[in-house]
Amino acid sequence: MRALLALVALVAALSFLSPAFLTAANLAILLKHVAINAIMAVGMTFVILSGGIDLSVGSIAGLAGMVAGGLIDRGLMLPMFGVVVYFQVWLVVVIAVLAGALVGAINGLLVARLSVAPFIATLGTMYAARGAALLLSGGATFPSLTGEAGLRNTGFPWLGSGTILGIAIPIWLMIVFALAGAFLAARTVFGRHVYAVGGNQRAALLSGVRVKRIQLLVYVISGFCSAAVGLIIASQLGAAHPATGQSFELNAIAAVVLGGTSLMGGRGTIGGTIIGALVIGALADGLVLLGVSEFWQIVIKGAVIVMAVVLDQLQRRVQWQPTAQS
Amino acid sequence: MAANGTILGACALAALLAGCGPRQPSNPGQKTIAIVTPSHDNPFFKAEADSAAARARELGYRVLVNTHDDDAHKQDELFDMAIANHAAAIILDNAGADASIAAVRKARAAGIPSFLIDREINLSGVAIAQIVSNNYQGATLGAQEFVGLMGEKGSYVELVGRESDTNAGIRSQAYHDVLDKYPGLKLAVRQSANWSQTEAFQKMETIIQANRDIKGVIAGNDTMALGASAALKASGLAKVTVVGFDGSPDALAAVRAGAIQATVLQPAARIAMAAVEQAHRYLTTGATGAPEKQSVNCELVTAKNADQFGMFARR
Numbered sequence: 001m002r003a004l005l006a007l008v009a010l011v012a013a014l015s016f017l018s019p020a021f022l023t024a025a026n027l028a029i030l031l032k033h034v035a036i037n038a039i040m041a042v043g044m045t046f047v048i049l050s051g052g053i054d055l056s057v058g059s060i061a062g063l064a065g066m067v068a069g070g071l072i073d074r075g076l077m078l079p080m081f082g083v084v085v086y087f088q089v090w091l092v093v094v095i096a097v098l099a100g101a102l103v104g105a106i107n108g109l110l111v112a113r114l115s116v117a118p119f120i121a122t123l124g125t126m127y128a129a130r131g132a133a134l135l136l137s138g139g140a141t142f143p144s145l146t147g148e149a150g151l152r153n154t155g156f157p158w159l160g161s162g163t164i165l166g167i168a169i170p171i172w173l174m175i176v177f178a179l180a181g182a183f184l185a186a187r188t189v190f191g192r193h194v195y196a197v198g199g200n201q202r203a204a205l206l207s208g209v210r211v212k213r214i215q216l217l218v219y220v221i222s223g224f225c226s227a228a229v230g231l232i233i234a235s236q237l238g239a240a241h242p243a244t245g246q247s248f249e250l251n252a253i254a255a256v257v258l259g260g261t262s263l264m265g266g267r268g269t270i271g272g273t274i275i276g277a278l279v280i281g282a283l284a285d286g287l288v289l290l291g292v293s294e295f296w297q298i299v300i301k302g303a304v305i306v307m308a309v310v311l312d313q314l315q316r317r318v319q320w321q322p323t324a325q326s
Numbered sequence: 327m328a329a330n331g332t333i334l335g336a337c338a339l340a341a342l343l344a345g346c347g348p349r350q351p352s353n354p355g356q357k358t359i360a361i362v363t364p365s366h367d368n369p370f371f372k373a374e375a376d377s378a379a380a381r382a383r384e385l386g387y388r389v390l391v392n393t394h395d396d397d398a399h400k401q402d403e404l405f406d407m408a409i410a411n412h413a414a415a416i417i418l419d420n421a422g423a424d425a426s427i428a429a430v431r432k433a434r435a436a437g438i439p440s441f442l443i444d445r446e447i448n449l450s451g452v453a454i455a456q457i458v459s460n461n462y463q464g465a466t467l468g469a470q471e472f473v474g475l476m477g478e479k480g481s482y483v484e485l486v487g488r489e490s491d492t493n494a495g496i497r498s499q500a501y502h503d504v505l506d507k508y509p510g511l512k513l514a515v516r517q518s519a520n521w522s523q524t525e526a527f528q529k530m531e532t533i534i535q536a537n538r539d540i541k542g543v544i545a546g547n548d549t550m551a552l553g554a555s556a557a558l559k560a561s562g563l564a565k566v567t568v569v570g571f572d573g574s575p576d577a578l579a580a581v582r583a584g585a586i587q588a589t590v591l592q593p594a595a596r597i598a599m600a601a602v603e604q605a606h607r608y609l610t611t612g613a614t615g616a617p618e619k620q621s622v623n624c625e626l627v628t629a630k631n632a633d634q635f636g637m638f639a640r641r
Contacts, residue, residue, distance in 0.1 A: 020536035029531045139366040143576040161560050237523055237556050239576065241549075243367045244524060285532045294489055294518035 003258050003275040006308050010279060014286035021289055028168065034281035035174035036229055038274055040248060041255035042181040043225030045273045046218040048256050049185070051198040051265030052118035054222045056107060058248035059129035060100045061230030062241075066133040068096040068231055069142030069240025072153055086151040093159070097227045103129050104223020108216035122219075126249070133242040142240040160235030170232050174274075177225060182270040194218060198265025254305050255280055260312065279304070357414035358388045359605060362404050363444075364419060365395045369574050370594055371419060373638040374443060378417050378598035385606050387414070398425035405429040409436045415605040417598070418453075419444040423492050427452060439608055441601040444594065445492065450618055455604050457620045459592040461493050464624025465500030468569050468590040471626055472505070472544050475567045475587050479510030480541030482567075483533055485526055485554060486518045487546035494518075497546045497571060505544075514540055519550045526553030534561050542567040548577035548589055555585045573627055573638060581632045588628045594638040597622055 015022035040057050047054045071092045075084040087095070103125055110121035147154035162169045185191040196204035197214045205211050229248075234240040259276030261268025283304055287297045359382045366372040371393070379389045390413065394401035401421040408416055409432070416433055418440050420426035430440045430452050442456040450456075476482065484501065487494030505511050514537045519526035526545065530553065534540070543558070543566060545551035551570030558566045570577050573591025580586045600622075604614040627635055634641055 018536065023535065026532070026535040029535055033528050033531070134367055139372050140369055141576055143579060233524055236560070237527055237553065239523065239552065239556075241367070241523060243365075285528075288517060288529050288532045289536050291515055291517070294520070 003260060003272055003279055003308060006258070006304070006311075007275055007279050007282065010282050010286070010304075014282065014289070018286065018289045021286055026285075026289070028171075030281055030285050031171045031174070032168045033285060034277050035168075035170035036232060037248070037251050037255055037280060038174045038277035039177045039225050039232075040229045040252040041259075041273045041277050042177045042270060043222035044249075044252040044256050045181065045259075045261055045268060045270055046185070046194060047118070047222045048253075048261050048263060049198045049265055049268055050194050050215060050218045051201065052111060052215065052218065053122065053253070053263075054104075054107065054219060055119065055122040055249050056103060056125040056129055057222060057226040057229075057252055058245035059126045059133065060103050060223050060226035061233065061245035061248060062243065063103065063129045063133040063136075064096040064100045064227035064230035065234035065240040065244050066136045066142065066230075066242055067099045068092050068156070069145055069234055070136050071095065072145050072147050072156055073142040073240075075151075086153050089147065089153055089155045092153070092156070093231060096231055097224060100223045100227020100230065101220050102223070104220040104226075105216065107223065108219035111219065112212040112215035130242075130246075137240075137242060139242060141242075145234060145238050145240065157235055157238055160232050160237075170236075173228065173232065177228070178270060178274050185270050190214070190217070195266055198267075200266070251280060258305060258308050279308070356386070356388045357609070358390055358411060359415050359417060359602065360390045360392070360404070360408040360411070360413040361417045362392050362394055362401060362408075362419070364421070365393050369576070370572055370592070370638060374419060374594045374598045377595040377639075378443075378602050381599040381602040382417075382605075385602065387606075394421045396421050398422045398429075401426060402429045402432075405433050409433060409438060413438055414609055416440045417601050417605065418442050420447055423448045439605065441605045441608075443597050443601045444592075446619070453618065454608055455601060455614055455616065455618055455620065457597050457601050457604075457622065459594070459597060460621040460623050461496045461592075462500045463621075464590040464592065465497040465571060466504055467624060467626040468571055468588065469501045469504035469544065471588045471628065472501075472542060472567065472569045473508060473511070475569070476511060476542045478508050481512040481514040481537065481539060482542035482544060483514055483530070483537070483540055483554075484516045485529070485543065485545040485550045486516060487550070488520045489518050491521075494521075494546050501544055519545075519553065521547050521549060523549040523553035526550035527557045530554040530557035531561065534558070534563065538563075540566060542569070544569045546571060548572040548574045548580075548586075551586050551589065552576060552580055555580065559585070573625075573635060575637060578627060578632050578635055581627055581629055584629065588626060591625045591627050591635055592638060593622055593624070593640075596639055 020026055044054055071087055075086040077084050107122050107125050110116040111118050145156050147156055159169055164172055193209045193214050196209050197211050201211060233244055255276035256273050258279055259272030283301055361375050361378045363371045363375045375391050379391055382389050392404045394404055398421045416438055426447050427449050433440050434452055439454040442453045444458055446456050446458055486498050515533050517529050519529050543554045545554060548570040551568050555568045568586040570586055570589040573589050577589045581589060608614045
């Protein structure tokens with residue numbers, strides 16, 4: 001709950017300092033920016049709850065954006081038939097998201113089947129997926145993702161720039177991912193098993209949890225979420241750049257930890273993660289509104305993350321003292 | 327066991343590399359030119375490396391292309407490799423004006439001349455040539471066009487590149503040396519977007535919230551200009567003037583489409599080729615015939631002349 005306190009304090013302070021902060025228009029923009037990190041952090045929460053870590057999320061976002069960008073801008077070249085195939089946008093989205101889930105599945109197999117430490121496995125796929133994204137275009141940007149009516153592949157920009165009931169699509173997606181994630185974590189057998197694996201893997205195994213399957217699935221979920229983020233960014237910019245998503249993994253991990261999830265696994269909530277992402281997003285946008293220098297922005301962001309976690313430790317110690325047994 | 331695994335892995339990797347490396351005919355008398363630039367995920371550096379490599383092959387050299395990803399340490403390792411491979415010359419777009427001096431000096435001591443392109447180092451007499459585009463002159467052109475497009479009045483936003491980068495500072499200085507002379511032009515916000523399209527998009531969206539009356543955006547490079555342009559379009563402010571810098575192919579297309587109004591083209595391809603030619607002259611005659619520090623002028627690109635330009639060069 002410290003994250004909620006931090007959020008309230010932050011919003012109060014920023015509203016006081018900048019009259020433009022607490023306006024409907026700015027909050028709409030803020031939520032749109034938060035959505036990027038929040039959706040990625042939902043997937044990351046499952047991985048961390050299970051006792052793992054996923055460093056490849058930013059690269060997966062970049063790769064998914066490039067897959068979609070390539071399919072829309074250049075089409076799929078089939079050399080054996082000498083034709084170029086263009087897919088409709090919904091199919092492009094499905095293929096790109098599947099590509100992300102596939103990288104997630106590779107992470108999962110490395111961790112669950114080959115017992116590679118999650119940090120190392122996902123470090124490897126972080127590099128490999130980034131390289132794959134660069135290879136897709138030879139390092140270039142796919143500059144035009146609007147599609148052509150003649151090829152029946154228009155409509156991609158809607159994902160990042162469209163609205164439903166006046167609210168931007170990325171915000172709706174964040175809501176859907178958050179609700180689905182919270183339901184999955186708190187109300188399903190799968191969710192309970194994720195907590196069990198992260199809390200005590202051996203105990204979970206002995207009580208009949210299919211640990212390897214759970215480990216595989218959490219990385220697939222993370223890959224899926226990251227790919228969605230990559231699509232949103234490519235859609236918003238109307239361009240796919242292979243370096244997109246660099247260092248996003250750290251923002252996602254920061255949101256998860258700020259939200260109260262233990263890096264050791266087994267403890268935490270999706271709701272907390274969303275609040276963590278809101279804190280980071282409000283801080284980033286607020287400092288831009290105030291015109292704070294880039295260098296100070298980085299210092300302040302780091303300080304807030306550390307302070308929030310320190311406060312949590314203090315609070316936990318105070319709460320635990322009466323019941324000395326834990 | 328771990329050692330066995332490492333050996334196995336190394337063998338597998340060697341087999342993989344043997345299969346995918348570009349094969350070059352080995353010619354014993356042939357000299358090598360090493361080309362070292364920042365990451366090719368930026369088309370500017372790719373164009374630079376490609377042009378230098380093409381010109382070097384035409385002149386009969388074997389070519390070794392590598393990227394240092396703006397990491398001075400990695401650049402140093404690449405220099406060690408070039409020295410070990412007895413490269414005849416190094417073409418370098420360096421990873422830092424001060425941090426690169428030691429590497430260039432080390433190559434010089436090993437008898438390998440370095441020819442610097444795009445970015446200078448803060449010491450003369452170490453490299454044989456330092457050929458850069460005139461960032462100050464180019465940014466002045468961009469700023470003058472911006473003044474005209476704005477009609478000499480209104481409030482504007484400046485997006486600065488990575489603040490630790492020399493060129494970000496030079497361009498910003500040139501912008502202000504022009505813009506600050508016009509009392510009607512008001513700087514509403516100055517923010518760094520670290521050369522990044524995504525970051526420029528998000529920061530621009532936020533900046534618009536507090537400054538809905540802005541009439542123009544002047545950016546330190548094209549990717550930031552394109553990010554800002556997308557944000558302005560999404561907010562229904564498509565009429566805001568946007569000016570970039572670099573003349574990347576994406577920006578040229580955006581200028582033609584009217585998404586941004588102007589950019590400044592750096593003749594990166596021409597500079598890279600000139601560096602290779604001077605290296606060739608130096609290796610064959612012992613002198614380049616040109617001063618160490620050379621600066622090449624940039625060109626303004628607007629909707630009127632955008633069709634005359636291609637990959638960082640006039641067509």
